Amino acid sequence: NLIEAAKTERMECAVRPLRAGFVAEIDGINLSQKLSVEEVEFVRETFREFPVLIFHDQSLDPPALMAFGSNFGTLAPHTQLKYRVPDYPACSLVTNREPDGRVDEFGQNSRAVAFHSDGSFKAVPDAITILHGIEVPSSGGGTEFADCRAAWDALPDDWRQRVQPLKARHRLHKGVSGTPGPAKRAPEVENHPGSVHPVVRTLPESGRRSIYVNPVHTECVEGVGADESRELLAALIAHCTAPAFRHVHGWRRGDVVMWDQRCTLHRAAGGAPAGEARVLLRVMIVTGEAPV
Numbered sequence: 001n002l003i004e005a006a007k008t009e010r011m012e013c014a015v016r017p018l019r020a021g022f023v024a025e026i027d028g029i030n031l032s033q034k035l036s037v038e039e040v041e042f043v044r045e046t047f048r049e050f051p052v053l054i055f056h057d058q059s060l061d062p063p064a065l066m067a068f069g070s071n072f073g074t075l076a077p078h079t080q081l082k083y084r085v086p087d088y089p090a091c092s093l094v095t096n097r098e099p100d101g102r103v104d105e106f107g108q109n110s111r112a113v114a115f116h117s118d119g120s121f122k123a124v125p126d127a128i129t130i131l132h133g134i135e136v137p138s139s140g141g142g143t144e145f146a147d148c149r150a151a152w153d154a155l156p157d158d159w160r161q162r163v164q165p166l167k168a169r170h171r172l173h174k175g176v177s178g179t180p181g182p183a184k185r186a187p188e189v190e191n192h193p194g195s196v197h198p199v200v201r202t203l204p205e206s207g208r209r210s211i212y213v214n215p216v217h218t219e220c221v222e223g224v225g226a227d228e229s230r231e232l233l234a235a236l237i238a239h240c241t242a243p244a245f246r247h248v249h250g251w252r253r254g255d256v257v258m259w260d261q262r263c264t265l266h267r268a269a270g271g272a273p274a275g276e277a278r279v280l281l282r283v284m285i286v287t288g289e290a291p292v
Contacts, residue, residue: 012028013026013029013042014027015046022050022145022147023053023054024052025053025054026043026046026055027056029043031055031058031064031256032058032060035068035071043072043258044072047072051149051259051263052247052249052259052260054255055255055257057254058254058255058256059254060281062091063088065256065281065283066283069130072128072285072287073127073128073285073286074285074287075090075283075284075285076284076286077089078092078282079119079172080092083095091281092283093281093282094280095279096278097277114267115144115216115237115240115265115267116175116177116216116265116266117266118284119261119286120170120195120197120212120218121170121192121194122195123195124288124289124290125197125291126261126285126286127261127262127285128259128260128261129259129261129282130256130257130258130282130284131280131281132281133253133254135277135279136253137251138273139272140269140270140271140272141251141272141278142250142269143248143249143269144246144248144249144266145264146240146241146265147247148210148211148245149203149208149263150245151210151239151242151245152209152210152211155211160200163199163200163211163232163236166199166221166232167197167221168197168199168212168218168222168233169194169195169218169219169221170196170197170218171219173216173217174194174217175214175215175216175233176230176233176234177216178216178217194219196222197290197291198212198292199212199213200212201291201292202292203262203263208263210262211239211240212263212291213233213236213237214237220233240265241265251280
């Protein structure tokens with residue numbers, strides 16, 4: 001049931017929307033090989049419409065995943081030093097296993113269980129994250145996404161007028177749902193004192209607006225009292241993560257999922273059987289622009 005197809009002399013690929021204007025699958029591209037100019041542009045164009053893209057049946061090692069990610073910006077090492085891949089610092093692991101096979105308690109029980117946007121505490125936050133499923137559980141263990149562009153579109157006019165001029169301070173794990181973990185002890189964290197970003201940002205490619213706060217890293221709204229800040233953040237986060245704006249991706253081995261950090265939130269959906277490994281390879285990408 002292919003909805004849309006693009007064909008040239010060098011490629012034949014197709015887009016299958018799963019959620020209109022939000023989530024789509026792309027078939028017909030082998031991400032382990034160097035992409036043609038046409039394939040890169042096809043992914044870019046599709047990504048502008050669908051900020052969550054899924055590619056099935058892929059097999060990428062760290063250099064191949066890094067090469068794919070480099071088509072869309074500059075690779076950015078993850079803040080949590082523990083999970084960086086040896087010899088490939090731009091690659092990191094999302095895992096519930098220690099290198100010796102023991103359970104990683106942080107990865108199993110605490111990591112990324114609340115909605116968030118990666119790197120929002122940076123002056124130039126991460127723009128894109130790409131995950132590749134290496135080992136996936138037999139059930140559960142999905143990744144849930146929320147569409148913050150659609151949330152803005154549905155926001156009542158009086159709330160739009162109230163929040164559009166505002167800015168918020170983001171600091172690593174200082175939001176109401178911030179979680180302790182290796183990042184708090186990693187020396188690199190000292191290089192991220194926090195940043196201030198608009199509560200509503202504009203995507204440069206489309207001009208669409210998106211709510212840009214999250215419960216893990218957004219510490220407060222600037223220029224208002226503490227009570228009003230808490231009220232604003234709680235209301236905006238509840239609105240962005242309402243069921244109407246959410247989609248859960250159930251992982252299959254070999255999946256590659258690419259999403260736009262500038263206009264989505266994501267979290268680990270949980271529910272994986274105890275004792276089953278969940279190992280995902282990740283690259284993160286910056287595109288050079290601070291939120292405006």
